[in-house]
Amino acid sequence: MPSRLSDAFREVPVHLRSKDHLDFESIREVPDSHTWQDVDDYPSVDAAAAVGGVPVVDLNDPNAMKLVSHACETWGVFQIVNHGVPMTLLQALEAQGRRLFSLPAEHKLKAARLPDGISGYGLARISSFFPKLMWSEGFTIVGSPIEHARQLWPDDYTQFCEAIEEYVKEMKGLAGKLMWLVLGGLGITKGDLKWGGSKGELKEASAGLQLNSYPACPNPNRTMGLAAHTDSTLLTILYQNNTSGLQVLKDGSTGWVTVPPLPEALVVNVGDLLHILSNGKYPSVFHRAVVHQTRHRLSAAYLYGPPQNTKVGPLEKLLDINNPPLYKPVTWNEYLETKAKHFNKALATLRTTSTT
Ligand SMILES: O=C(O)CCC(=O)C(=O)O
Numbered sequence: 001m002p003s004r005l006s007d008a009f010r011e012v013p014v015h016l017r018s019k020d021h022l023d024f025e026s027i028r029e030v031p032d033s034h035t036w037q038d039v040d041d042y043p044s045v046d047a048a049a050a051v052g053g054v055p056v057v058d059l060n061d062p063n064a065m066k067l068v069s070h071a072c073e074t075w076g077v078f079q080i081v082n083h084g085v086p087m088t089l090l091q092a093l094e095a096q097g098r099r100l101f102s103l104p105a106e107h108k109l110k111a112a113r114l115p116d117g118i119s120g121y122g123l124a125r126i127s128s129f130f131p132k133l134m135w136s137e138g139f140t141i142v143g144s145p146i147e148h149a150r151q152l153w154p155d156d157y158t159q160f161c162e163a164i165e166e167y168v169k170e171m172k173g174l175a176g177k178l179m180w181l182v183l184g185g186l187g188i189t190k191g192d193l194k195w196g197g198s199k200g201e202l203k204e205a206s207a208g209l210q211l212n213s214y215p216a217c218p219n220p221n222r223t224m225g226l227a228a229h230t231d232s233t234l235l236t237i238l239y240q241n242n243t244s245g246l247q248v249l250k251d252g253s254t255g256w257v258t259v260p261p262l263p264e265a266l267v268v269n270v271g272d273l274l275h276i277l278s279n280g281k282y283p284s285v286f287h288r289a290v291v292h293q294t295r296h297r298l299s300a301a302y303l304y305g306p307p308q309n310t311k312v313g314p315l316e317k318l319l320d321i322n323n324p325p326l327y328k329p330v331t332w333n334e335y336l337e338t339k340a341k342h343f344n345k346a347l348a349t350l351r352t353t354s355t356t
């Protein structure tokens with residue numbers, strides 16, 4: 001088994017052909033390779049009508065822990081305001097994302113992700129599970145972005161690296177804070193988490209940053225920005241520019257609910273590892289991204305996971321005779337590898353035989 005995050009895909013490389021990388025800017029008609037038949041697998045539900053819509057939590061609210069916990073149990077997704085991340089930093093990140101994705105196609109491919117690699121420019125890794133390609137491109141950062149940034153801008157890579165590093169630092173602090181809110185809602189205190197630091201901090205946690213670009217599309221009803229999936233994280237913190245596209249499938253709801261872009265808000269998703277850690281109390285959320293006819297959408301997903309080589313299993317405090325562990329413990333790397341093989345069935349492969 002690999003021990004570093006960057007090695008997680010060694011055994012399951014994804015070979016995308018260079019002709020799969022469309023020059024989206026110049027395309028006037030959606031080619032067959034990108035035409036999807038099943039975009040309407042579930043109907044789209046009016047966001048406001050969907051039982052009040054995706055919850056919005058003010059982190060300054062004295063009840064924030066309860067609200068966050070309830071949102072995790074019922075939706076698996078919520079938006080946060082008063083999160084403390086400066087607007088200027090969000091704008092700087094967005095500007096760098098635009099700068100990257102507006103480079104000519106062949107230039108971006110200089111920083112292409114290797115088939116068995118994790119970082120770099122490329123199509124969504126999950127593309128290999130679908131017969132059609134998605135209307136998006138991405139750039140994944142795990143560790144320092146400097147090597148790829150140099151390939152993109154040999155003479156001017158520092159502004160990109162600085163913006164990314166500052167953003168990642170800020171996200172790390174926020175993700176730690178959110179984790180304690182989320183766990184606190186389950187009655188978990190700092191001493192209960194073996195991989196918490198001596199002061200209860202989560203400073204050794206691992207993370208990555210995924211920048212996504214969804215160019216305007218001539219036929220958005222027959223294309224897919226990013227197909228339905230759950231994240232392989234504990235939590236994902238997503239920044240979306242002021243263009244809608246993110247949709248979630250609420251358990252028991254009748255269809256896709258849009259997560260509306262709110263100025264200054266960030267979206268938080270429950271990932272598969274939190275699903276495991278909470279023994280299924282916080283189910284990971286299925287989500288996808290659809291595209292627009294006229295607007296270019298950008299998003300940045302901060303992918304937050306446990307420290308390297310740490311096994312994540314159901315928290316002991318949540319278990320008793322009536323609540324046996326429902327999942328086997330797994331490290332983040334092992335889970336990524338399982339996901340790369342089994343995709344949306346990965347979580348099921350870790351189920352124990354317990355049925356409650
Ligand atoms: O762009 C979005 O809204 C979703 C991105 C996403 O789900 C991901 O990067 O995992």
Ligand SMILES: [Fe+2]
Pocket residue numbers: 229230231236287301
């Ligand atoms: Fe996602």
